[in-house]
Amino acid sequence: MGKSFSVDDTVEKHPLQVKIVPEVYIKSNQSQRAMGIQTLNALHESFGIKPNASQQFLDVGCGTGDFTRQELLPRCQPCRRIVATDISRAMVEYAEENFAHPQIAYEVHDIEGDISGLVKKYGKFDRVYSFFVLHWAEDLTAALRNVAALMTDQGECLLVFAAQVAMYRIWRRIVEMDRWKPYKRVIERFIPPSQDIEGRSGLYSYMLAVLQKANLKPRTFQLLTRDESGMDVDKFIQVELSIDPILPLLPEGSRREFEADVADIIRTFWTEKPAGDPQYLLHVFVVHASKVLKKKVQRSLCWTCCVQ
Numbered sequence: 001m002g003k004s005f006s007v008d009d010t011v012e013k014h015p016l017q018v019k020i021v022p023e024v025y026i027k028s029n030q031s032q033r034a035m036g037i038q039t040l041n042a043l044h045e046s047f048g049i050k051p052n053a054s055q056q057f058l059d060v061g062c063g064t065g066d067f068t069r070q071e072l073l074p075r076c077q078p079c080r081r082i083v084a085t086d087i088s089r090a091m092v093e094y095a096e097e098n099f100a101h102p103q104i105a106y107e108v109h110d111i112e113g114d115i116s117g118l119v120k121k122y123g124k125f126d127r128v129y130s131f132f133v134l135h136w137a138e139d140l141t142a143a144l145r146n147v148a149a150l151m152t153d154q155g156e157c158l159l160v161f162a163a164q165v166a167m168y169r170i171w172r173r174i175v176e177m178d179r180w181k182p183y184k185r186v187i188e189r190f191i192p193p194s195q196d197i198e199g200r201s202g203l204y205s206y207m208l209a210v211l212q213k214a215n216l217k218p219r220t221f222q223l224l225t226r227d228e229s230g231m232d233v234d235k236f237i238q239v240e241l242s243i244d245p246i247l248p249l250l251p252e253g254s255r256r257e258f259e260a261d262v263a264d265i266i267r268t269f270w271t272e273k274p275a276g277d278p279q280y281l282l283h284v285f286v287v288h289a290s291k292v293l294k295k296k297v298q299r300s301l302c303w304t305c306c307v308q
Contacts, residue, residue, distance in 0.1 A: 022094035024242040026064045028235065035224070035284065036131040037071055039160050043220060043288050044075050047127065047156050051079050055126040058150060059084040060111050061133025065095025068104060072129060083122050085109035111143045115150055124152045134161035135192050144214030151291045157216070163194040163203050163283040166228055166269070167240060173265050174246070180258070183246045190245050194285075207285055220288040229280035233270050237263050 051057075057076055062068045062084035073082055081103045086092050087110045096106045109118055111134075128147050137143040147157055168191045175184040197203050203223055211218055240262060241247060250258055273279060 020063075020088065020091070020243050022064050022088075022091050024238070025091075026066060026094075028239040028242050029063070031228075031231070032132045033067055033071075035226075036067055036160060039131075039158070039286055040071065040075055043158060043286070046220060046288060047158075048219075048290070049126065049154060049156075051076055051126075053078040054080055056080045056122065057082045057127040057129065058125040060128060060130035060147065061136075062086050062095055062106065063088075063091050063133075065091075065099035065104075065106065067131060068095070069099035069101055073101060073103060076127075079103065081105055083107060083118075083125070085111070085118070087111075111146055112137055112139055113146075115146050119150065124155065125150050126152055126155050128155065128157040128159075130157070130159045130161065132161055134159060135163075135165075135194075136190065137192075138189065140192065141210050141213045144210060144216060148215045148291050153291060153293055156219070156288065156290050159285070159287040159289070161285055162192075163207075163223065163285050164197075165195075165282055166280055167243075168195050169279055170240065170262075170266055170269055171244075173269065174262060177261060180246065180261070183249070186245055186249065200283075203283065203285075207287070211287065211289060215292040216287075216289040217292050218287055218289045220286070222286040224284045224286055226282045226284070227276055227280055228282050229270070229275040229277070231270070233267055236270070237266050240266060 049055075057079060059068050059072060059082055063086055065084060068082060068084045076082060083105045084095065085107045086095070087108070089108050092106045092108050100106075105122075107118065107121075109115075111130075128151055130147070134140060134143055144159075147159070151157060171187045171191070174180050175187050194203060194206055197206055200223055204221070207221065207223075208218070211221075241259060244262065247255060247258060269279075
């Protein structure tokens with residue numbers, strides 16, 4: 001007799017990682033890609049130091065590699081290289097196979113984990129980029145501390161990540177259903193604290209406090225808002241199922257039932273209120289920051305001369 005399936009064991013023993021299929025994700029990330037391009041176009045000229053052939057940059061959470069290769073690399077020229085990392089080996093392998101370039105080095109790495117191996121192999125980075133990844137971090141402060149630690153003293157970072165999204169509201173509805181309630185703790189591990197903060201001022205205060213703890217000083221800090229109510233419902237269902245953290249944990253026989261429930265909940269969610277309602281709003285943090293350098297303590301020696 002096989003071991004019984006325990007959701008609690010799964011929650012406790014598995015690292016926080018969404019199991020996304022690269023081939024599915026690349027077909028459903030157009031919205032995030034468009035927002036990333038918008039941010040790059042708006043802020044890329046605001047870096048204090050222009051790129052040169054000696055510099056290297058880091059892309060945290062490169063995913064399938066298409067954005068790194070097609071959008072980021074052309075805007076970073078001239079440069080020595082971009083090191084593009086992702087926690088998912090499947091994503092990195094897909095990126096290497098489909099979006100390879102002599103100036104891009106793909107690496108499997110967890111931004112919340114130990115950075116010493118990455119620094120030993122490549123050194124520190126003149127810029128750190130990250131697009132729609134950091135909201136997945138279980139400890140955002142730890143992730144951003146690592147971002148700061150990976151930067152050179154004069155380095156800068158450009159970070160774009162979700163503050164509040166409709167997807168999390170839908171996830172919480174799913175686990176209100178009796179048959180999926182055992183997975184509530186799975187869902188909550190993936191929902192950042194910012195999701196439950198009320199008001200723009202509260203979100204600003206939260207993020208500024210996190211940046212301060214992470215030794216990052218914002219040069220530009222924006223909270224972008226977009227109404228997602230016009231999104232194609234079928235496409236949204238595809239996106240949700242491509243990143244849903246519960247689906248990979250389910251026994252094969254339960255997956256179709258789960259997918260049907262998800263589709264029903266999403267269709268209700270997107271039609272129950274008028275366009276522009278707060279539940280359809282996407283709020284995104286955009287942070288352009290530099291590193292806070294620790295002040296060096298200079299010790300002065302006092303000499304007392306005694307003349308007799």
